[in-house]
Amino acid sequence: DVSSLSFSDSHFDSAIASFAMTTFPDPLAALSEMARVVKPGGKIVVLDTGKPDNRLMRITHRTMTPVARLFGRTYIDRDIEALAAQVQGIKKLKERRHYGGMVYCIVWEKI
Numbered sequence: 001d002v003s004s005l006s007f008s009d010s011h012f013d014s015a016i017a018s019f020a021m022t023t024f025p026d027p028l029a030a031l032s033e034m035a036r037v038v039k040p041g042g043k044i045v046v047l048d049t050g051k052p053d054n055r056l057m058r059i060t061h062r063t064m065t066p067v068a069r070l071f072g073r074t075y076i077d078r079d080i081e082a083l084a085a086q087v088q089g090i091k092k093l094k095e096r097r098h099y100g101g102m103v104y105c106i107v108w109e110k111i
Contacts, residue, residue, distance in 0.1 A: 003029035007037045014043040021048045022074045028083045035090050035110055044090060044108040049076045054100030061102060084108060 015034040068074040090108040
């Protein structure tokens, strides 16, 4: 259960979630747990889908959002950055967006 990991605090050098935050029942709890089990100076990396910056891609995204929820139980409209802002002890290091912003990779560091 990603929202309640059985590892001790500061156990790992890094934590990675690849196309998973949009499917976790509680992504805030998942990010908080990732932050808890990563050592200070360690990295949390999230690769996933989100709301695109590109206007044309936003139209596609709006069309895909209900389909993804219905068939894939995937919430591609989650704002992971807003959730991460609620997690204590991490700071964003870098972000890259692809496909008009629909796919992103964000790296946070545990401070």
